[in-house]
Amino acid sequence: MGILSTQRSECTNNVCHGISKPTSSITDCFLGLEKVLKNWRRNEQDEDYKCSQSEIVPVIKNSSILKQAARFYSRRIYSIFEEEFIKAVGEMSIDFVSTDSSKYIVNYIEKKNQNHPWVVHFDATEGNIQCSCKKYETMGLLCSHCLRVFKQLDMAKFPEKYLLLRWSARARQVFYSGYLLNSKRSNNFQGGRGFIFRNQVSRFAYQMSTEAQGNEEAEEFILSSLQDMYKKLYLILGGKKRNEKDVAGSQGGTANLKDPLKRRPKGISNARLKSHWEKKKRPKSKLLITC
Template identity: 25%
Template sequence: MTNSVFLLVHPMHSCYEMKKQFQRTYMTAKFKKFQRELLGKISCDLSSCKKGVDISKDEVAEDVMFEESRRCVTFNVCFHKDTSEVDCNCRLFEYRGILCRHQIVVFIHKKLNQIPDKYILRMWSKNVKISHTEVRISYDNGAMKSKACCFAKMCNAFYEVTELAEDSEDRYEKVMERMYELNISFKEGSCRSNEDISKVHQKNPTSCANGFGIPKESINILDPSKRRPPYKRKQSKVEKVIKKRKESKKKTHTTSNKENMHKQIDESVEKVVV
């Protein structure tokens, strides 16, 4: 579903920028859950606010339906000024990954139009890249994709580094520093483009397969649709006894039904003759 079609199907009834932010990013099902919380803020009210140097503690009162009556429940919300993060004791975001209505009330009260990136989870994004799409599939040598091959090679190399660094604090800190530096440099656009990577693989097309330690003879894999023929699992003695009892019960039940039918027929015939 494109963004234009999505906006037509789910029109924006509020002027909050945070709703537009989630609508552009989240999938339909998760956006509906956020929209439910946004509408639920109508039953919430900011009752008190205690401002500190770095943290302000707010109390949000919500009218909750309990059986046939309404009750006022108070939730404690902490707002961190440095990071613009909001913590609520209802723990909806921690358990479900969706901003709760109490957090939304505090965000609106603090006049924060844009929600921090922490609360926009990558797993609910419409443009998320699923990891299993990067798995190398090689039914034959020509089916191997350079992108998936590079992904798998990097994973294998990183696994080796983590095994060497997991027992040492110094190595762990060095790995994390390098990862942080690489992350920043790649985000700034200093990494090579996909075209450069594809050129490298065109020059040496067998480098990916050999990088995994797979011999050339085993690159060609049989078609997975050609499975082995079906077979019967070996049954234990207990299973065989239970199966025989069930079969005997079925036979006795069918024979008894037949006898009853014959008796009914005979009785009906006798009545007609009389």
């Protein structure tokens, strides 16, 4: 499948080692991967069913932040967020606050990590918060240090821009619908705008073909419309490429030339061409054995 190495991705490496062995064939690898995908889809359906059947009850019922997270996150992600919130309230303390309240130093109450405290920067005008632990940048969830700062500021709710749609309980429904295509939030959605566009167009085309099936006039109309649409699309894409070439030529840019194909000149046999190192390698001396 074009995968040269899986060592750079721990999750991919773990999956590949679980479904295959050095002696496995391509068929065994494919069947193992298909089995893993079926288990993932089954677990995803179970989680969707649990989220739709019951509401999440926060541990601290009067906490507005936990209520906000419970209404948005899925059950598993909410459990992780709740642990971070309890850790922030019960274990974290703020050792330093700048005069403009833009920098905070957060540490454990028992001072277990005196050498490496966490630094949190907060911008009150735009509502941006950033921690030195980089948990939100890597995982997409606010850490206990940021939540401790929100608690210090007595904020009833944290900014909604830190609620990523991929961790939402309704992420699957929104992702497979066309809601995000024309919305402002689609630019920040990490699932991919192109996939949403293709999914919506394929659903719309399938619906039209199903309704027109069996009616000759409707079928001819759809086919002719698709042909005209394809011609117009070809003109749009061709005009876009031509404009890009014109801009590159006006700026003095040059096109990248590819290496020419290697061909054997006439008179040379069809044997494999030797590499540079093979040509430099000395031939082995032949021993003459006499009887």
